[in-house]
Amino acid sequence: MAPKFGTSGLRGLVVELTPELVAAHVAAFIAACPTGTGLFVGRDLRPSSPRIAADVIAAGRACGLAVTDCGALSTPALALAAMRAGAGAVMVTGSHIPADRNGLKFYLPSGEISKADEAAILAALSTPGAPSGAEGPLATAPHAGAEYVARYGAAFGPDALAGLRLGLYEHSSVARDLLAELLTALGAEVVRLARSETFIPVDTEAVAPETRADLKAWCAAQGLDAVLSTDGDADRPLLTDATGLVVPGDVLGVLSARALGAEVICTPVSSNAMVAEIPEFRALHLTKIGSPFVIAAMEAALAADPSAKVVGFEANGGFLLGFEAKAPAGPLPALMTRDAVLPIVAPLVAARAAGQSLAAAVAALPARFTAADRLTEMPTEASAAFLASLRAEAATRAAFLAPLGQETALDNTDGLRISLEGGRVVHLRPSGNAPEFRVYVEAETREDAQELLNMAMAMVTRALAAC
Incomplete structure (x- = not known):
């Protein structure tokens, strides 16, 4: 599956995040979105990140931007440094997904890009701009991590x-x-x-x-x-x-x-x-x-x-x-x-x-307990077909839910969130970042939540295997 935008940035297999694809997306970001004083670039510790970060840096400089290489740095620390400098940013990370995948998170000088910004970047991919003609300068930000630490030290104090x-x-x-x-x-x-x-x-x-x-x-x-x-x-x-x-x-x-x-x-x-x-x-x-x-x-x-x-x-x-x-x-x-x-x-x-x-x-908080798990390497097509069948037919949904209880309410805001008798909840949703299917549950006790999750995961595993 080709790299695409998910719930948080562009994600894809490392082998598909080629220098050409990375350069095209960075150029489209620069063309479609404000970048202020330049571009800050950070990366996580997965093996592919140094190469992809180098591709991002080269693409930003090719567009004429002043680029600051922040090296290995956490996403919020990168965002803080870039925002303080009035610059855009790109974080090279696949977050929590396996090392054979990676991705890009884009930031405006004001913070994370929106879904509207994502659409603008995708539109700009089809109309690439001309090279700037002048390569942008390259700098480093050795104190970005220390500034992030200082933010919390100043707020909470040395004895917190x-x-x-x-x-x-x-x-x-x-x-x-x-x-x-x-x-x-x-x-x-x-x-x-x-x-x-x-x-x-x-x-x-x-x-x-x-x-x-x-x-x-x-x-x-x-x-x-x-x-x-x-x-x-x-x-x-x-x-x-x-x-x-x-x-x-x-x-x-x-x-x-x-x-x-x-x-x-x-x-x-x-x-x-x-x-x-x-x-x-x-x-x-x-x-x-x-x-x-x-x-x-x-x-x-x-x-x-x-x-x-x-x-x-x-x-x-x-x-x-x-x-x-x-x-x-x-x-x-x-x-x-x-x-x-x-x-x-x-x-x-x-x-x-x-x-x-x-x-x-x-x-001391109100007694509601959640649990979650995921099925990995689950094709998006199978996930979509499974959810579509549950969403379309109440009888199909009732048959699937029978071991868990009777449905009392349905929420289609994101995936399928089903309220059951006894105050229990089962929420089914494909991941937006990887070929995974996520199951969330909620109940009035921790033990009930774990039991509900175990049952729901087993049922979803069987159902998706049949799709």
Whole structure:
């Protein structure tokens, strides 16, 4: 399948992300979108990223832009550096998907591109512009990572995490060294775990069983208060409590939003429904899955009320700050791009300040529990045919759902979100980034959610095998 735009950027097989294809998309981005003072370029740690980043840099310079090579850097750190410089940016990353795939994330000087910008880029592909004639200059940004760390140090202070012993699951996250530096700067004792020089595709929304076992073992063996990590490009967080139990990303979003004083929440329909039960949140906007849709909802909320204390987050944990928040040590400026650090730091700092564990902070929230998993290497055509059959015929849907319960409501906002008797939810959706099929569930107990997920995954596996 040829590279295409998904829920967050252009994605495709590495062998298909040729220098010519990369150059064409970068040139189309420059032709269709504002880039301000130039182009910042960053990359993750997968083996193909240095080559693709070099292709991006060459294409930007060929268009006459001043290009800043930021090297290996997390996506939110790149976005912050580019926005401060008034420049556009391209991040070379496949995020959480396997190393045989990669991608490009495009940023305007104001932040992530929108779906309208994606359409403009695709339109510009068919009408390539003439070469600029003058190659743009090349610079580096050696302090971009340090500026990102300083953002959180200034907001939370040197004692924000004092007394906490935190495990850092490093794997192949591009932010592993920045995270160690940041956590230490906030006063934590950091135990670095399982660094890998081979790329590991960590999906924070569907954590592998063997990884969950490792997280629990590390907590027990090392006496940790939590283990934390990110996906490959560090725009999605992973955080556990002291027992190694993973705190879902949308729960981290709720805890972070409350800690920062947010009042308007923008989040996809796949997020935990308990967000609607938080009294401090005066407005809730549910969107399709993907940061461009969350950002569009945030921008609409800010257009209606520029003073709105608006944030966005997803079930994968990526958190977007739409206003200048008051943090314990100082102001925390808005950053309208998906970030992994804030939904790790804010809940830990808030729990410590309240004199409670992270597990206790989670337990105090309304009792709704989510779980998610995915089927990999699932052709898009099979996924589409399966969902179409369920959507079209109530009888077909009822027969499929019979082992799980009776349908009480249906939501077609993104994929198929089915409410069942007893307050349970099953949400079926093809991934927008890879040939995968995702299953989300929700229930009133953690055990029921896991049982529901296991049953739904088995049923979906059988159904898709028959398509």
